[in-house]
Amino acid sequence: MARFIFITGGVVSSLGKGLASAALGALLQARGYTVRLRKLDPYLNVDPGTMSPFEHGEVFVTDDGAETDLDLGHYERFTGVAARGTDSVSSGRIYSTVLEKERRGDYLGKTIQVIPHVTNEIKDFIDIGGDEVDFMLCEIGGTVGDIEGLPFFEAIRQFAQDKPRGQCLFMHLTLLPYxxxxxxxxxxxTQHSVKELRSIGLAPDILVCRSEGPIPDKEREKLALFCNVRADSVIAAQDLKSIYEAPLAxxxxxxxxxVLDAFGISPAPRPDLRRWEDVVDRIHNTDGEVRVAVVGKYTQLEDAYKSIAEALTHGGIANRVKVRAQWIDSEIFENEDPTTHLQGFHAILVPGGFGERGTEGKIRAAQFAREKKVPYLGICLGMQMAVIEAARNTADLGDAASEEFAEGVDPxxxxxxxxxxxxWVKGNAKVTRKKTDAKGGTMRLGAYDALLTEGSRVAEVYGTTSIEERHRHRYEVDIAFREKLEEKGLCFSGLSPDGRLxxxxxxxxxxxxxxxxxxxELKSKPFEPHPLFRDFIRAAKEQSRLV
Structure with missing residues (x-):
């Protein structure tokens, strides 16, 4: 039966609860324990799938097709444990489930209330898979005192009361400003944050204090006294050069x-930290630097491409080079030659996205990379733009476009x-979609198999001709144009098992x-870089010697 660790935050948001949770999960793994991490978000959206990347950052997709918070990406990258749809929930999904049950008559006509109906639903969610791992780490989004988060705080208070004594632990992350x-x-x-937490019935066992430097003994003892925790349970979370230093730090x-002391686990297994020591060594002892242009449409907020940023870093770790990514808004050269913006880069990456804005700039970036022989990786929309570029400029289809950007245009x-x-086919079933379907959760989502052409570059990169990767898209390259494009040299080197996609x-x-x-990018990890990113950065490293 799992022991439960609840991670809460105070003072301000964006202190790094997700990273702290992920790093703790990695440390428990290093001691030989099994872990699972999950995120409970107070927002009322059912999931982040239809939220703007500027609003919430990227959407992380699991193998089973759930659109989740980006913190699940941190969890996977640090622990290697594949996230599930049951590892992320929002207030919206909880309330939606409760109301569905009420409509079905499951509550037998009772008055539906936050306590116990909403809190019971949250507790049931937390307990899913509790018999599968040694430790279940649950991060509560937002900060203590947020009105929308109160049902979650009340639920974890009840949950700890329901479980045997010593099976739950509370870790609170706060800010120590200098x-x-x-x-x-x-x-x-921090004192006021803990006071707020205690006022709703929760007392932290461990304080993680975000600071620019170490915590002096005087302040550490003061925090222990006023927040009612042990002095050795006041943990400094100092600023780091790389997030992958966090487990060691x-x-x-x-x-x-x-954590182990709080659970009374003694003697504690010694940790094996060689994996993280190797990662940090590769980050700080590099053989050079490569410059990668990321030509996207959400470049004002790096969290919109968080997994891509990290996967590029992982490619650098694999090749012992520093990857210096520059985020370039594709709109700036929609109507001009992109050379002045893209020359000097050792590789170009065009990521995914939705909507027409900036797409002509992405097409120009693909053309630049093709003509100038610069390594190019197009992901999702980035692949589609490369195909449109090829159709327009090599296959005499000057009017080639995507249906996504042609609403109301005469076909x-x-x-x-x-x-x-x-x-498309999902497992043994056929999935159908219409343009008029609701937007949320209606894309081709989750893990799907693909077959690679023997002798192709991607087959060489993967070292196999059968792969499984995660998808998130509504639009697809039309297989009908395969022959025409392959005549010009654009090889369709990977297809769905039925050969249609x-x-x-x-x-x-x-x-x-x-x-x-x-x-x-969703499956890349610092200790196991994704093959495509590993080889993409290798190609960029070779390019850097030519420029």
Missing amino acids: IAASGELKTKP YHREGLDQA RKFTPVVYHLKE PEIVEWTDHPWFIGVQFHP
Whole structure:
């Protein structure tokens, strides 16, 4: 039966609860325990699938097709444990489930209330899979005191009461601001945050305090006294050069030992941290640097491409090079030659996205990479734009376009090289979709198999001809154009098992030009870089020697 660790936050958001949770999970794994991490978000959206990337950052997709919070990406990257749809829930989904049950009559006509009906639903969610792992880490989104988060805080209070004594632990992450004028770390924000937490019936066992530097003994003892925790359970979370230093940094601070002590686990297994020592060594001891242009449409917020940023770092780790990614808004060269913006880069990556804005700039980026022989990786929309570019500029289809950007346009005025995906096979069942379907959760989502062409570059990169990757898209390259495009050298080197859906394209006469319909970045890890990103950065490293 699992022991449960609840991670809450206070003072301000964006302190790094997700990273702290992920790093703790990695440390418990290093001691030989099995872990699972999950996220409970207070927002009322059913899931983040229809939220703007500017609003919420990227949407992380699981193998079973759930659209989830980006923190699940951190969990996977640090632990290697594949997330599930049951590892992420929002207030919206909880309330939706409760109301569905009420409509069915499951509550037998009772008055539906936050307590016990909503809190019971949250508790049931937390307990899913509790018999599968040694530790279940549950992060509560937002900060203590947020009105929308109160049902979650009440639920975990009840949950801890329901479980046997000593089976649940509360970890609270707060800010220790440094006031330069007085030259002091201020503990009052943390004290007030803990006071707020205690007022709703929760008492932290461990304090993780985000600070610019170490916590002096005086402040540590003060926090222990006023927040009613042990001094060795006040953990400093200092600023780091790389997030992948976090497991080692938290271990030095004694976080994993404090957790095991709080659970009364003694003697504790010794941790094996060689995996993380190797990762950190590769990050700090590099053989050079490569510059990668990421040509996207949500570049104002890096979290919109969080998994891509991390996967590029992982490719650098595999090749012992520093990857310096520059985020370039594709709109800036929609109507001009992109050379001035893209020359000097060792590789170009065009990521996914939705909507017409910025797409002509992505097409120009693909053309630049093809003509100048610069390594190119197109992901989802980035693959579709590369195909449209090839159709327009090599296959004499000057009107090639995507149905996604042609709403209301006479279909006789453009050639739909990319079309709305109407049906596909999921397992043994056929899935059908219409343009008029609701937006949420109606895409081709989750893990699907693909077959690679023997002898192709991608087969060489993967080292196999059968792969499984995660998808998130509504539009698909039309297989009807395969023969025409392959005559010009654009090889359809990966297809769905039934041969109907293009998964990968590559230029056969190019040093490294690959477009994929899926999202390889979602499965990359620092200790296991995704093959495509590993080889993409290898190609960029070779390019850097030529430039």
